[in-house]
Amino acid sequence: MCLASVLSAGPIEPRGIEVSRAVDQEIEQQKTSRGGSLSLEPAYLIPMGKLEDDLGAPVGLAVNFDVGITSHHSWVFGISLFEFELLKHRDAVFRLVPAWMGWRVKYRIPPVVESWWEVAAAGYYESLSFESTSSAKQEYLTGGGLIGTGISYNLTRWFSMGANFRIHFISEEGELYPMLQFGLQFGVRG
Protein backbone atom coordinates (compact mmCIF):
# COMPACT_ATOMS: atom_id res chain seq x y z
CA MET A 1 0.00 0.00 0.00
CA CYS A 2 2.85 2.31 0.87
CA LEU A 3 4.55 1.63 -2.49
CA ALA A 4 1.26 2.18 -4.39
CA SER A 5 0.75 5.59 -2.76
CA VAL A 6 4.26 6.63 -3.65
CA LEU A 7 3.89 5.51 -7.26
CA SER A 8 0.59 7.43 -7.63
CA ALA A 9 1.84 10.69 -6.06
CA GLY A 10 3.36 12.05 -9.28
CA PRO A 11 6.86 13.43 -9.95
CA ILE A 12 8.76 15.03 -7.01
CA GLU A 13 10.34 18.42 -7.91
CA PRO A 14 13.43 19.85 -6.22
CA ARG A 15 12.76 22.61 -3.54
CA GLY A 16 14.81 25.26 -5.40
CA ILE A 17 12.42 25.16 -8.36
CA GLU A 18 9.46 25.77 -6.02
CA VAL A 19 11.14 28.87 -4.60
CA SER A 20 12.00 30.15 -8.07
CA ARG A 21 8.38 29.74 -9.19
CA ALA A 22 7.19 31.60 -6.10
CA VAL A 23 9.49 34.51 -6.93
CA ASP A 24 8.32 34.55 -10.55
CA GLN A 25 4.72 34.55 -9.42
CA GLU A 26 5.47 37.44 -7.04
CA ILE A 27 7.12 39.40 -9.84
CA GLU A 28 4.19 38.84 -12.15
CA GLN A 29 1.79 39.85 -9.39
CA GLN A 30 3.71 43.08 -8.79
CA LYS A 31 3.79 43.86 -12.52
CA THR A 32 0.04 43.75 -12.74
CA SER A 33 -1.07 44.89 -9.27
CA ARG A 34 -2.26 48.48 -8.90
CA GLY A 35 -0.36 48.95 -5.67
CA GLY A 36 -1.02 51.89 -3.39
CA SER A 37 0.64 52.90 -0.19
CA LEU A 38 0.44 54.96 2.97
CA SER A 39 3.66 56.51 4.17
CA LEU A 40 4.98 58.73 6.93
CA GLU A 41 7.67 61.10 5.80
CA PRO A 42 9.85 63.15 8.14
CA ALA A 43 11.14 65.94 5.95
CA TYR A 44 13.33 68.99 5.84
CA LEU A 45 11.85 72.10 4.14
CA ILE A 46 14.20 74.76 2.84
CA PRO A 47 12.85 78.20 1.83
CA MET A 48 14.45 79.51 -1.33
CA GLY A 49 15.01 82.88 -2.94
CA LYS A 50 13.64 85.88 -1.09
CA LEU A 51 12.69 83.89 1.98
CA GLU A 52 16.20 82.59 2.74
CA ASP A 53 17.00 85.55 4.99
CA ASP A 54 13.66 85.52 6.80
CA LEU A 55 12.79 81.90 7.57
CA GLY A 56 14.75 79.04 9.11
CA ALA A 57 14.66 75.53 7.63
CA PRO A 58 12.51 73.29 9.82
CA VAL A 59 12.00 69.58 10.07
CA GLY A 60 8.38 68.55 9.72
CA LEU A 61 6.21 65.55 9.02
CA ALA A 62 4.22 64.55 5.95
CA VAL A 63 1.64 61.84 5.43
CA ASN A 64 1.25 60.57 1.91
CA PHE A 65 -1.41 58.27 0.54
CA ASP A 66 -1.47 56.94 -2.98
CA VAL A 67 -4.31 55.04 -4.58
CA GLY A 68 -3.30 52.82 -7.47
CA ILE A 69 -5.17 53.27 -10.72
CA THR A 70 -2.96 51.03 -12.83
CA SER A 71 0.31 49.30 -12.04
CA HIS A 72 2.18 52.45 -13.16
CA HIS A 73 -0.18 55.29 -12.20
CA SER A 74 -1.90 56.37 -9.07
CA TRP A 75 -3.69 59.26 -7.40
CA VAL A 76 -1.63 60.75 -4.62
CA PHE A 77 -2.85 62.72 -1.59
CA GLY A 78 -0.69 64.25 1.05
CA ILE A 79 -0.54 66.68 3.93
CA SER A 80 2.32 67.95 6.02
CA LEU A 81 3.15 70.37 8.82
CA PHE A 82 6.20 72.61 9.18
CA GLU A 83 6.99 75.22 11.82
CA PHE A 84 9.45 77.91 10.83
CA GLU A 85 11.44 80.19 13.04
CA LEU A 86 11.52 83.80 11.87
CA LEU A 87 15.20 84.68 11.72
CA LYS A 88 14.61 88.39 12.45
CA HIS A 89 11.91 87.95 15.11
CA ARG A 90 12.72 84.86 17.12
CA ASP A 91 9.66 85.14 19.31
CA ALA A 92 7.38 84.44 16.35
CA VAL A 93 6.46 81.16 14.65
CA PHE A 94 5.33 80.67 11.08
CA ARG A 95 3.36 77.49 10.45
CA LEU A 96 2.85 76.05 6.99
CA VAL A 97 0.44 73.20 6.22
CA PRO A 98 0.60 72.06 2.59
CA ALA A 99 -2.09 69.70 1.36
CA TRP A 100 -1.84 68.26 -2.12
CA MET A 101 -3.62 66.03 -4.59
CA GLY A 102 -2.03 64.86 -7.79
CA TRP A 103 -0.79 62.22 -10.15
CA ARG A 104 2.04 59.79 -9.59
CA VAL A 105 3.87 57.68 -12.16
CA LYS A 106 5.67 54.64 -10.76
CA TYR A 107 8.45 52.47 -12.10
CA ARG A 108 9.04 49.15 -10.49
CA ILE A 109 12.25 47.18 -10.48
CA PRO A 110 10.79 44.04 -8.99
CA PRO A 111 10.78 42.61 -6.59
CA VAL A 112 12.08 45.24 -4.14
CA VAL A 113 12.61 48.70 -5.65
CA GLU A 114 10.10 51.29 -6.79
CA SER A 115 10.80 54.79 -8.09
CA TRP A 116 8.24 57.45 -8.84
CA TRP A 117 7.66 60.99 -9.86
CA GLU A 118 4.57 63.08 -9.21
CA VAL A 119 2.91 66.38 -9.97
CA ALA A 120 0.20 67.81 -7.77
CA ALA A 121 -1.93 70.84 -7.09
CA ALA A 122 -1.60 72.08 -3.53
CA GLY A 123 -3.29 74.31 -1.00
CA TYR A 124 -1.27 76.01 1.72
CA TYR A 125 -2.49 77.11 5.13
CA GLU A 126 -0.23 79.74 6.69
CA SER A 127 -0.31 81.16 10.17
CA LEU A 128 1.85 83.61 12.06
CA SER A 129 1.81 83.78 15.83
CA PHE A 130 4.00 84.40 18.83
CA GLU A 131 5.55 81.40 20.48
CA SER A 132 4.60 82.21 24.04
CA THR A 133 3.95 85.88 24.71
CA SER A 134 0.61 86.30 22.98
CA SER A 135 -2.34 84.30 21.66
CA ALA A 136 -2.75 86.54 18.61
CA LYS A 137 -2.64 84.76 15.29
CA GLN A 138 -2.79 85.83 11.68
CA GLU A 139 -3.82 83.30 9.02
CA TYR A 140 -3.78 83.04 5.26
CA LEU A 141 -4.92 80.43 2.75
CA THR A 142 -3.37 80.17 -0.67
CA GLY A 143 -2.64 77.74 -3.47
CA GLY A 144 0.17 76.46 -5.62
CA GLY A 145 1.65 73.19 -6.77
CA LEU A 146 4.49 70.78 -6.40
CA ILE A 147 6.57 68.30 -8.31
CA GLY A 148 8.40 65.44 -6.69
CA THR A 149 10.33 62.26 -7.11
CA GLY A 150 11.37 59.41 -4.85
CA ILE A 151 12.57 55.87 -4.51
CA SER A 152 11.66 53.16 -2.04
CA TYR A 153 12.91 49.73 -1.08
CA ASN A 154 10.54 46.98 0.00
CA LEU A 155 11.77 45.63 3.30
CA THR A 156 9.03 43.03 3.38
CA ARG A 157 5.91 42.25 1.37
CA TRP A 158 4.10 45.06 3.25
CA PHE A 159 6.69 47.54 4.52
CA SER A 160 8.95 49.82 2.60
CA MET A 161 11.31 52.67 3.23
CA GLY A 162 12.91 55.21 0.97
CA ALA A 163 13.65 58.85 0.25
CA ASN A 164 11.94 61.59 -1.67
CA PHE A 165 12.42 65.11 -2.93
CA ARG A 166 9.74 67.69 -3.69
CA ILE A 167 9.65 71.30 -4.79
CA HIS A 168 6.73 73.37 -3.55
CA PHE A 169 5.66 76.48 -5.43
CA ILE A 170 3.56 78.64 -3.12
CA SER A 171 1.60 81.35 -4.89
CA GLU A 172 0.72 84.61 -3.15
CA GLU A 173 -0.91 87.28 -5.30
CA GLY A 174 1.02 86.35 -8.39
CA GLU A 175 4.34 85.88 -6.61
CA LEU A 176 5.80 82.35 -6.49
CA TYR A 177 7.79 81.23 -3.45
CA PRO A 178 9.69 77.95 -4.01
CA MET A 179 10.63 75.62 -1.16
CA LEU A 180 12.65 72.42 -1.35
CA GLN A 181 11.56 69.42 0.65
CA PHE A 182 13.89 66.48 1.36
CA GLY A 183 12.54 63.53 3.28
CA LEU A 184 12.62 59.90 4.23
CA GLN A 185 9.58 57.72 3.84
CA PHE A 186 8.36 54.79 5.86
CA GLY A 187 5.36 53.11 4.33
CA VAL A 188 2.85 50.34 4.21
CA ARG A 189 2.26 48.95 0.75
CA GLY A 190 -0.90 47.60 -0.81
Added chain:
Amino acid sequence: MNGRGNIFSRLLAFSAILLAASGCGNPQPLLTMIQQDYLPIETVNYWFYTAVNGGTSFSRTRSIEMDWEGRYSYTMTLSTAQTGPAGRFSGSVAPDGDGLYIWDTTPGLWRLDRKLPYILLSEWPLETATGEDSKIFKVGGIENVQTAVIDFERCYRLEEVTTVGLAASTNIVWVAPGVGDVQYGHLSQNAEVIIDHVLAVYLSAP
Protein backbone atom coordinates in the same frame (compact mmCIF):
# COMPACT_ATOMS: atom_id res chain seq x y z
CA MET B 1 -9.00 57.60 -22.57
CA ASN B 2 -12.28 58.70 -20.92
CA GLY B 3 -10.86 57.67 -17.54
CA ARG B 4 -7.73 59.77 -18.03
CA GLY B 5 -9.80 62.69 -19.26
CA ASN B 6 -11.92 62.58 -16.11
CA ILE B 7 -8.82 62.38 -13.96
CA PHE B 8 -7.16 65.40 -15.53
CA SER B 9 -10.35 67.45 -15.45
CA ARG B 10 -10.71 66.69 -11.74
CA LEU B 11 -7.10 67.70 -11.16
CA LEU B 12 -7.64 70.97 -13.00
CA ALA B 13 -10.82 71.66 -11.06
CA PHE B 14 -9.02 71.02 -7.78
CA SER B 15 -6.22 73.36 -8.83
CA ALA B 16 -8.72 76.06 -9.73
CA ILE B 17 -10.39 75.76 -6.34
CA LEU B 18 -7.07 76.00 -4.52
CA LEU B 19 -5.90 79.02 -6.49
CA ALA B 20 -9.26 80.71 -6.05
CA ALA B 21 -8.94 80.17 -2.30
CA SER B 22 -5.81 82.26 -2.31
CA GLY B 23 -6.37 85.14 0.05
CA CYS B 24 -10.03 84.37 0.67
CA GLY B 25 -11.08 86.15 3.84
CA ASN B 26 -7.54 87.14 4.84
CA PRO B 27 -6.07 90.42 3.65
CA GLN B 28 -2.45 89.76 4.41
CA PRO B 29 -0.38 87.24 2.40
CA LEU B 30 1.99 86.13 5.14
CA LEU B 31 5.06 85.11 3.14
CA THR B 32 4.96 88.52 1.46
CA MET B 33 4.44 90.30 4.76
CA ILE B 34 7.28 88.44 6.53
CA GLN B 35 9.82 89.92 4.13
CA GLN B 36 8.65 93.51 4.62
CA ASP B 37 10.17 95.97 7.06
CA TYR B 38 7.59 97.91 9.05
CA LEU B 39 10.28 99.64 11.12
CA PRO B 40 12.79 100.79 8.47
CA ILE B 41 14.94 102.94 10.76
CA GLU B 42 18.13 101.78 9.05
CA THR B 43 16.89 102.73 5.59
CA VAL B 44 14.73 105.83 6.13
CA ASN B 45 16.17 108.84 7.97
CA TYR B 46 13.65 111.65 7.53
CA TRP B 47 9.87 111.86 7.80
CA PHE B 48 7.72 115.00 7.52
CA TYR B 49 4.11 114.98 8.67
CA THR B 50 1.51 117.53 7.64
CA ALA B 51 -1.02 118.57 10.28
CA VAL B 52 -4.69 117.93 9.52
CA ASN B 53 -7.60 119.43 11.43
CA GLY B 54 -5.40 122.03 13.12
CA GLY B 55 -2.25 121.22 15.02
CA THR B 56 1.38 121.69 14.02
CA SER B 57 3.22 119.89 11.27
CA PHE B 58 6.43 118.24 12.39
CA SER B 59 9.38 116.23 11.15
CA ARG B 60 11.36 113.30 12.56
CA THR B 61 15.04 112.92 11.74
CA ARG B 62 17.28 109.95 12.39
CA SER B 63 20.82 110.86 13.19
CA ILE B 64 23.44 109.52 15.57
CA GLU B 65 24.11 105.77 15.67
CA MET B 66 25.89 104.37 18.68
CA ASP B 67 26.04 101.57 21.19
CA TRP B 68 24.08 102.72 24.21
CA GLU B 69 23.41 100.75 27.35
CA GLY B 70 23.68 97.37 25.70
CA ARG B 71 21.84 98.15 22.48
CA TYR B 72 22.75 99.62 19.11
CA SER B 73 20.65 102.77 19.04
CA TYR B 74 19.70 105.72 16.89
CA THR B 75 18.77 109.25 17.88
CA MET B 76 15.38 110.41 16.65
CA THR B 77 14.78 114.16 16.76
CA LEU B 78 11.35 115.77 16.43
CA SER B 79 11.05 119.35 15.16
CA THR B 80 8.24 120.01 17.67
CA ALA B 81 7.14 118.08 20.73
CA GLN B 82 4.34 115.58 20.10
CA THR B 83 2.18 113.36 22.29
CA GLY B 84 1.17 109.73 22.01
CA PRO B 85 2.99 107.27 19.76
CA ALA B 86 4.49 110.10 17.67
CA GLY B 87 6.02 111.73 20.72
CA ARG B 88 7.41 108.49 22.15
CA PHE B 89 9.17 107.69 18.85
CA SER B 90 11.97 110.13 19.67
CA GLY B 91 15.19 110.29 21.65
CA SER B 92 17.29 107.14 21.75
CA VAL B 93 15.59 104.25 19.99
CA ALA B 94 16.91 100.76 19.36
CA PRO B 95 15.30 98.38 16.88
CA ASP B 96 15.79 94.80 17.99
CA GLY B 97 14.66 91.41 16.72
CA ASP B 98 11.52 91.48 18.81
CA GLY B 99 10.62 95.14 18.49
CA LEU B 100 11.52 98.77 18.98
CA TYR B 101 12.99 99.81 22.31
CA ILE B 102 12.95 103.40 23.52
CA TRP B 103 15.31 104.72 26.18
CA ASP B 104 13.49 105.96 29.29
CA THR B 105 15.82 108.46 30.96
CA THR B 106 13.98 107.98 34.25
CA PRO B 107 14.75 105.39 35.61
CA GLY B 108 17.33 104.80 32.86
CA LEU B 109 16.35 101.63 31.02
CA TRP B 110 15.12 100.41 27.67
CA ARG B 111 11.36 99.94 27.29
CA LEU B 112 9.68 97.91 24.55
CA ASP B 113 7.44 100.25 22.57
CA ARG B 114 6.57 98.31 19.41
CA LYS B 115 6.50 94.51 19.41
CA LEU B 116 7.44 92.82 16.13
CA PRO B 117 6.29 91.27 13.94
CA TYR B 118 2.95 93.01 13.85
CA ILE B 119 0.30 90.30 14.20
CA LEU B 120 -3.39 91.13 14.18
CA LEU B 121 -4.91 91.48 17.68
CA SER B 122 -1.60 91.13 19.47
CA GLU B 123 -1.11 93.61 22.31
CA TRP B 124 1.57 94.50 24.80
CA PRO B 125 1.75 96.80 27.85
CA LEU B 126 3.35 100.23 27.89
CA GLU B 127 4.71 102.28 30.76
CA THR B 128 2.00 104.38 32.38
CA ALA B 129 2.37 108.01 33.38
CA THR B 130 1.16 109.47 36.66
CA GLY B 131 -2.62 109.16 36.94
CA GLU B 132 -2.96 106.48 34.29
CA ASP B 133 -4.28 103.08 35.27
CA SER B 134 -3.10 101.14 32.24
CA LYS B 135 -1.72 101.68 28.79
CA ILE B 136 -1.47 99.11 26.04
CA PHE B 137 -0.45 99.09 22.42
CA LYS B 138 -2.33 96.71 20.17
CA VAL B 139 -2.49 95.80 16.49
CA GLY B 140 -6.05 96.73 15.65
CA GLY B 141 -6.25 96.02 11.95
CA ILE B 142 -4.86 96.26 8.43
CA GLU B 143 -5.91 99.19 6.27
CA ASN B 144 -4.91 101.09 3.18
CA VAL B 145 -3.89 104.70 3.81
CA GLN B 146 -4.40 107.35 1.15
CA THR B 147 -2.31 110.50 1.23
CA ALA B 148 -2.06 113.40 -1.16
CA VAL B 149 1.18 112.03 -2.58
CA ILE B 150 0.98 108.25 -2.45
CA ASP B 151 -1.34 105.47 -1.34
CA PHE B 152 0.06 102.99 1.16
CA GLU B 153 -1.34 99.47 1.04
CA ARG B 154 -1.70 97.02 3.88
CA CYS B 155 -0.75 99.35 6.71
CA TYR B 156 -1.01 98.00 10.22
CA ARG B 157 -3.18 100.15 12.48
CA LEU B 158 -1.63 100.32 15.95
CA GLU B 159 -3.85 101.57 18.78
CA GLU B 160 -2.49 102.99 22.02
CA VAL B 161 -5.27 102.64 24.60
CA THR B 162 -4.88 104.55 27.85
CA THR B 163 -7.27 103.91 30.72
CA VAL B 164 -7.94 106.38 33.52
CA GLY B 165 -10.65 105.10 35.80
CA LEU B 166 -13.61 104.18 33.64
CA ALA B 167 -12.51 106.39 30.76
CA ALA B 168 -10.27 105.31 27.90
CA SER B 169 -8.55 107.32 25.21
CA THR B 170 -7.09 105.91 22.03
CA ASN B 171 -4.26 107.22 19.88
CA ILE B 172 -3.71 105.56 16.53
CA VAL B 173 -0.69 105.19 14.26
CA TRP B 174 -0.70 103.58 10.83
CA VAL B 175 2.53 101.85 9.78
CA ALA B 176 3.44 101.00 6.18
CA PRO B 177 6.10 98.52 5.01
CA GLY B 178 9.36 100.10 3.99
CA VAL B 179 8.30 103.55 5.22
CA GLY B 180 7.27 103.35 8.87
CA ASP B 181 4.68 105.64 10.46
CA VAL B 182 2.53 107.21 7.74
CA GLN B 183 -0.41 108.60 9.66
CA TYR B 184 -1.36 109.58 13.23
CA GLY B 185 -4.82 110.03 14.64
CA HIS B 186 -7.07 109.44 17.62
CA LEU B 187 -10.57 108.33 18.48
CA SER B 188 -13.04 111.06 19.38
CA GLN B 189 -15.56 110.68 22.17
CA ASN B 190 -18.00 109.47 19.53
CA ALA B 191 -15.56 106.69 18.57
CA GLU B 192 -14.89 108.46 15.29
CA VAL B 193 -11.38 108.31 13.83
CA ILE B 194 -9.82 111.77 13.64
CA ILE B 195 -6.69 112.12 11.53
CA ASP B 196 -4.10 114.44 13.11
CA HIS B 197 -1.01 114.08 10.88
CA VAL B 198 -0.29 112.52 7.51
CA LEU B 199 3.11 111.68 6.05
CA ALA B 200 4.01 114.13 3.28
CA VAL B 201 7.72 113.47 2.74
CA TYR B 202 10.14 110.68 3.60
CA LEU B 203 13.75 110.28 2.58
CA SER B 204 15.84 107.17 2.44
CA ALA B 205 19.40 107.11 3.67
CA PRO B 206 21.95 107.47 0.86
